[in-house]
Amino acid sequence: MKNKTVKVGRNDPCPCGSERKYKKCCLGRSTFKPKNLKALYAKKYKIKLKQPKDVEGIRQAGRLALDTLDLIESEIRPGITTDDINSVAHKFTLKNGAIPAPLNYRGFPKSVCVSVNEIICHGIPGERILQDGDIVNIDVTPILNGYYADASKTFFVGKPGSEAQKIVRVARNSLSRGISMVNPGNTIGDIGWVIQKYAESKGCSVVREFVGHGVGFDFHEPPQVPHFGRKGEGIKLVPGMVFTIEPMVNLGEKDLVILDDQWTAITKDRSLSAQFEQTILVTEQGFESLTPYDL
Numbered sequence: 001m002k003n004k005t006v007k008v009g010r011n012d013p014c015p016c017g018s019e020r021k022y023k024k025c026c027l028g029r030s031t032f033k034p035k036n037l038k039a040l041y042a043k044k045y046k047i048k049l050k051q052p053k054d055v056e057g058i059r060q061a062g063r064l065a066l067d068t069l070d071l072i073e074s075e076i077r078p079g080i081t082t083d084d085i086n087s088v089a090h091k092f093t094l095k096n097g098a099i100p101a102p103l104n105y106r107g108f109p110k111s112v113c114v115s116v117n118e119i120i121c122h123g124i125p126g127e128r129i130l131q132d133g134d135i136v137n138i139d140v141t142p143i144l145n146g147y148y149a150d151a152s153k154t155f156f157v158g159k160p161g162s163e164a165q166k167i168v169r170v171a172r173n174s175l176s177r178g179i180s181m182v183n184p185g186n187t188i189g190d191i192g193w194v195i196q197k198y199a200e201s202k203g204c205s206v207v208r209e210f211v212g213h214g215v216g217f218d219f220h221e222p223p224q225v226p227h228f229g230r231k232g233e234g235i236k237l238v239p240g241m242v243f244t245i246e247p248m249v250n251l252g253e254k255d256l257v258i259l260d261d262q263w264t265a266i267t268k269d270r271s272l273s274a275q276f277e278q279t280i281l282v283t284e285q286g287f288e289s290l291t292p293y294d295l
């Protein structure tokens with residue numbers, strides 16, 4: 001493809017985002033060095049960039065999120081209910097001095113989201129019994145010392161069929177590819193673009209209604225991180241940004257239905273849906289996952 005360069009006029013707004021004229025700002029400089037990125041991103045996008053001490057707090061919450069997922073994984077088998085998973089997660093979170101963010105969040109009644117098969121996300125734990133061959137996404141968000149970390153994985157229950165294996169593999173790779181775009185200078189659009197391109201190339205579809213999000217000081221902060229979109233669009237990534245990437249990928253069509261409980265999102269065509277989520281920090285060199293696990 002031809003490389004297209006856009007010319008910035010002397011009197012145009014500076015591309016560094018300073019809201020000054022290009023000629024009064026970065027023109028002639030070899031690199032863009034915005035004066036006060038933290039203030040700029042706060043003002044322009046309501047994005048709260050994280051300081052090293054904040055990152056450490058989110059990293060600790062992230063470690064607890066991963067430990068919780070590991071514990072749940074060890075308990076998953078045919079015959080347990082989704083509420084059993086909730087109990088395990090709830091108790092473990094409290095035992096570790098943290099609070100489960102989902103509990104009572106905008107009326108959500110449980111401590112963890114448990115989304116089986118055609119449930120895309122926000123499944124409410126209850127009496128549903130896990131069956132051999134199911135896939136189940138567990139999404140945990142502990143608040144530890146005031147810091148939030150958000151992570152999820154999709155597990156197999158018993159022995160998966162070929163459709164289950166496919167959708168879980170594509171969802172996993174979608175997150176991996178999305179994370180690989182996280183680099184200062186790239187944009188939020190680059191992340192969604194690469195995910196959509198990959199998932200659709202495998203004949204799957206990407207959910208539009210739910211997106212990744214800033215996280216750390218709160219459960220859901222700006223910016224929104226769509227898992228679809230166009231290369232080069234959206235906000236420029238800068239060091240100190242912390243957000244989730246959490247593509248929900250369907251085996252069939254992208255459309256969804258929300259159940260009467262106002263939370264549970266299922267695929268309209270009842271096809272399988274899978275999701276993986278990590279909390280990602282933009283660094284000077286690229287990225288660091290604050291909820292790191294192998295993809």
Ligand code: MF3
Pocket residue numbers: 101102103105106108112113122139140141150244246277
């Ligand atoms: N953890 C979900 C996310 O990834 C949000 C769940 S909201 C809840 O953003 F209320 F259902 F917990």
Ligand code: CO
Pocket residue numbers: 150212213244246277
């Ligand atoms: Co999230």
Ligand code: CO
Pocket residue numbers: 139140141150151152246277
């Ligand atoms: Co989550």
